Amino acid sequence: MTTTPLLSVRGLSKQFGRVITAEDLTFDVHQGEALGIVGPNGAGKSTLLNLIGGVIEPDSGSLMFDGQDITRLGAAERAKSGIGRSFQIPRPFTGMTVFENVYVGASFAGDTRGQAGYERSYQALETTGLLHLAEHRAGQLRLLDRKRLELARALATKPKLILLDEIAGGLTEREIPQLVETIRQLVASGVTVVWIEHIVHALVSAVDRLMCLAEGRILAIGDPSEVMKSPEVIEVYLGSTMATAEDI
Amino acid sequence: MALLEVDAIDVHYGDFQAIYGLSITVDEGETLAVIGANGAGKSTLLKTIAGINRPRVGEVRFDGANISGLAAHRRVPLGISLTPEGRRIFPSLTLEENLLVGGHTKRPGYWNLTTVYETFPLLADRRSRLGVHASGGEQQATAIGRALMSNPRLLLLDEVSLGLAPIVVENIYAALPNISAQGTTVLVVEQDVNQALKVANRVHCLLEGRSVLEGKPAELSREQIASAYFGI
């Protein structure tokens, strides 16, 4: 893990009407690290990913990615510059096959076309365990497979930074460690990860740093176990009887 | 007497059979947890009880009456209410309106806007927000509140803790006894087996559309559950 910030977020704010979902957010994501994000429901976590991914525009603040100011770039340009993401509520291209869904990521944002693109797509499907469904219509997938598809598409874009929004929800206790392992390998292969998850034990076991958001502000950021012990985090997010990693 | 009797049902999606000769009974006031791996047929079971899917074979009886042929919207007045997988919040309605729609059948009982807001203070603050804008967790809480608003005798909860902050999950499960205390029978589907075991009087484990294990949490060993769960 190096200390060069891959992504620096500076003074990022976003307000919907009277609802403040991001208020003066400033933090860095370092090259090659895995940053976990937790926070109460409605804290602004998904909004933050939307801001970084370029799906929504900030009211103020700036974003630097890989040495480039991306504040004004659209979602497609950001994807091309190396930001991949998954959506909390999956958004498959229902009229395409699973393979074609992934190939869109590989060929557009990933810019690998033809054979190379096919291989990249194949690999993403294999990694996420979707290969056997490659020829299925994405619209027919079950929720869980849709989530996997989110991940597969993001991987196919060859991201430098991947933004993951609750991809573990709905996984069985046995599948979660596999996912954690996948993320670890991803990080090991040099991809920077920002991961939102409410299944805290999964998150904590995979990330280098943890950030807790509440009401659009950073409540705590730092070493995962430190953050988890913070009384504010416990109060607004974890509750008293935090279910810890307790595998069957 | 059993409030709900699911009697040897087969459920299909087109040619694909999702449930094979499944039988389950739930007694009035009881909390039954249904667990099982992905695709085991848990959601299908709940949807069949709620009337969205119809069994091709077998019967669903509620309070002694065969309701297998009854449309979903006619089961709500009887006291069956489902919190569907994936929340299914009405996006163009405010959260409060979502709750009010939940009370559409006007079944009398403990639950109303006030009691729901007490249980989910999160919602009280955001009642005028549109469903489409609500965060995942806000939506989940609304979905449960909405189901409660019909004052069901039988509450069907499908993976309600999905996407919720730990503290909210804790609150919901803390609220479950409270819900049960109103005389509501609860059938909960949960991925998190520990959670399920904690709240349930009885557990049913499904594997590929069949019931493979049934019993009281205290009587079941971890190994039993694990093998039933994964079919090892």
Added chain:
Amino acid sequence: GGGSINTDTSTAPTTSASTSASSTALAGTVKIGFVSPQTGPLAAFGESDTFVINYMNDYFAKNPIVIGGQNYGVQIIVKDAESDSAKAAKAAADLINNDGVDIVMAAGTPDIVNPVADACEANATPCITDNAPWQPYVLRGKDGIKSTFHWGYHFFWGLEDVAATFTDFWSQVPNNKKVGGLFPNDPDGQAWSANVPVIVKADGYTVTFPPLYPNLTQDFTAQISSFKKSNDEVLTGVPIPPDFTTFWKQAKQQGYNPKIASVGKALLFPSSVDALGDLGQNLSTEVWWHPSWPTTSSLTGITPQEFCDLFEATTGKHWTQPIGYVEAMFEVAVNALVTNGSTDKESLAKTLSALSTDTIVGKVAWSPTAGPTSPTPNVAKTPLAGGQWRLTNGGAHKYELVLTSNKVATSEGLNIPLGGKEEALPVK
């Protein structure tokens, strides 16, 4: 493929031309193509067409025509233009190139007539048209340049006749000679607004008209304001019926009460006038044809009065002016075929150019030497009169069309009896 129209509205037992009694003696069948707006907004014209076509089918079934000494049956093939000019053109081309018709006919507004005539020019087939003033027929290239025709032959009156008829009305009711013009932005409106104001100026009338409005405009406040402002005691124009109704009701509401209103198109069909309720009283309009016309059909011998009675008996509706003109096209076509002695298209066109026929609507002659002045080659002019709609108060019809001007017709040698004198509009 097309088919001859055979509906139960016809008078005699219907038999199609090809199975007629005398078919054994036929040397062949002449095919006449007819493009008619059977559906869509212009379908009112199509209804008149249908009546006449049925009538002609019956006639031809019993009376083969003699061409070059041999008997020929006549088959009329009708195509629906769906009130759309592109469809009309397509229908005409289809009639020529797929059904192999010898002559094409069309009637009813420039929207139908112009594209059909164009299609016939391009596909080298004689074409007889009417029911549209000759100016929009002739002046339709870019910037109103005259089109030249080889195959197309049109007969109708012109806007100079309307203008003369209208000024004749206006001279009968004292007014300030200020005229408001209600002209839409369609072929008729373009032609009227370009011609009528210029012509009536000679008689001392000033026509003010706001820029042309699109059809189916929902509100005419701007036009009414303008007429009120310039105190136009006379109203003229050529709106479509719904627009005139909207306008006229609004005019009454907003206190615009001209002394006299002479309006084309909107007041053509009796049903449109009936639909005005009592507001139709004393509205005047040009009259192309009327039961009192002192003419007979050169083909069937029927008189205008008989023909209108037949229409009313058959359809149960008030007679309409286009039926005379549609019948006249058949007279012309048959005359041309008989005179020509063959169905050869090129010689048929030449025959038409010198043809003169005394039809049920008056003399139709393209020859520059015969009949009323032909303003331009390929156009023959027919007589025009004018009349006023009057409530009958309990008669067979709600309104009756009373002839109040015969100036133009008389000058063209047709003596049409007047039914009364032009009266001012009722004061509200």
Added chain:
Amino acid sequence: MEWANAIVQGVLLGGLYALLAAGLSLMFGVMRLVNLAHGALAIVAAYAGLVLVQKTGMPPFASIVIVVPLMAILGWVLQRTLLNTALNRQALAPILVTFGLAVIIQNLLLELFTADNQSIDVGSLASSSIQITPDIAIGVFPLITFIVGVLVIGLLQQYLARTATGRAMRATSDDREAAELMGIDNKYVYSLATAISLGLVGIAGVFLGIRTQFNPTFGDATLIFAFEAVIIGGLGSLWGTLAGGMILGIAQTVGAQAFPSSGVLLGHVVFLLVLAFRPTGLFPKVVNG
């Protein structure tokens, strides 16, 4: 003064548009059903009113009392037969089905009533007016139309916003299956909505039939204005529809005052301008799905 008059007449015209658009607003704004048969159905109502007035001699406004329930029944039947199935198909289905319906209706009317222009006669009411200033007179009939338009919109708005059934309609349009799970009978709710919508079309149709002459194909001409009113106002907002109707009406009359050839054109331009700056209309209540 001419300008003031143009505005007054524009407001009145807006009332007509709002009346025409009310049923459309319910179906488009609440059920997300783009009903291209709306104009044709209004003409059906106009013919129904005409036949009643001519055959029974009842006063034109009284015919509304019969036309509205007839249209409502028609709406109920349409929903049960065609539209419900259409809503279950792909997103395009309702547009296509209602378009097909419009074509069928127009041509059946043509067969039934011929292409003759017709009008429902209200006698002197058609031309009577109230003089406000020497230059401004308000037609009595346009005024009645306006008042009815505002009333209809107001009642419908209250119904949708305040009643459980209105809420159920909106919920059903969001997610039919989820609404079913709340005990809402979607067939009933949709049939009711379509019945109300067509009942309103019934009122609008009779007014249209009184206002001007109509024939079987006349409905299309007003359909676009009704749609514009709904969209300017914003989906799901009935008051928005009223405002939309006014804006359109005033744009047309004032536009025509300035450029008499371009009143309709300027109405369209104002519509497009509103959308350029407020792509979801002025007062959207519903998420544009």
Added chain:
Amino acid sequence: MSKSLAGAAVTQTVKVRRSTRSSYVGVAVFAIAIAALAIGPFAFLTKGNQQNLVTLFTYIILGTMWNLLAGYGGMVSIGQQAFIGIGAYGIVYAADNLGVGPIIAVPIAMVISGAIAYLVSFLAFRLSGGYFAIGTWVIAEVIKLVTTQITALGAGSGISLTAFAGAKPEIRIATVYWMALASVVVAVLVTYLLIRSRLGAGFTALRDDPTAAATLGVHVTRSKRVIWVAAAMGCGLAGALLAANTLRVQPDSVYSVQLTAAMIFIVVIGGIGTIEGPIVGAIVYFALEQYLSDLGAWYLVILGSVAIIMVLFLPQGLWGLLSGKGRIQLFPTGYRLISGPPIAEGSKES
């Protein structure tokens, strides 16, 4: 979910197939058909046949364009008549006023359509869904009303195409026929290649979910604009052919919303979202018109009923039925993953 991410693990054995046996047959059949049609006027096509085929070709182009818009671009426009009208006026203006000759006038008409569509897109693209549909309709009305104010184009009366004046009917009809044949081949082929290209996958993605497509690098607005302008040019082409075939251009006719209705009927009858669908739909629509239009009002009643029945009971259209729900593809656009390295065990389970 534990397979290694290392790229080197996957070798060249991944195979994706883009054409099918049926598509080879399709290419052959189409090539023969086009060749036969091209020599038709010399051999077996009467003038009437040729004119009918021009109409059919125009329908195929129109159907293909609306399918491109709605089926691939997710843009349900009911204002395509705007570009048909511009194309029709364009050819008249270019041929008669600029005097360039009808064959050159056609591409000019297309370019004008495309240019206006490009400008209009900045307004239209602010709208979506039902708003977009109605918005495009209003835009078409605006374009019509503006056209009726231009006296050089005959204002409200319309204008006749005189460039062919004096030409012998045989020559004129055959010329227009070949123009139409070339146009339909180009229009379908270009559409196909567009859809088959990488952009095509982006279009489909865009139609299904614009936000997700954007985050995968698809330029939403840019791609939509490509489709929009291409479809407008296609419609302009069809409009030019229409004018060349009927010789008279009248605003209410060439800007009629009925034209878009015909496009929609064609796509619905044939099936949306495939290249073949609109072709089949155009043939059926054309046949209905040929055989039933003499029934007048009843023809339209039947047409309306057919459309409703198709939508309700055969949503994939006739091509969906003929192709066995997509098993036969004459113009395949998809990506079939047919082979790869042996699937690792861990990834098989779900």
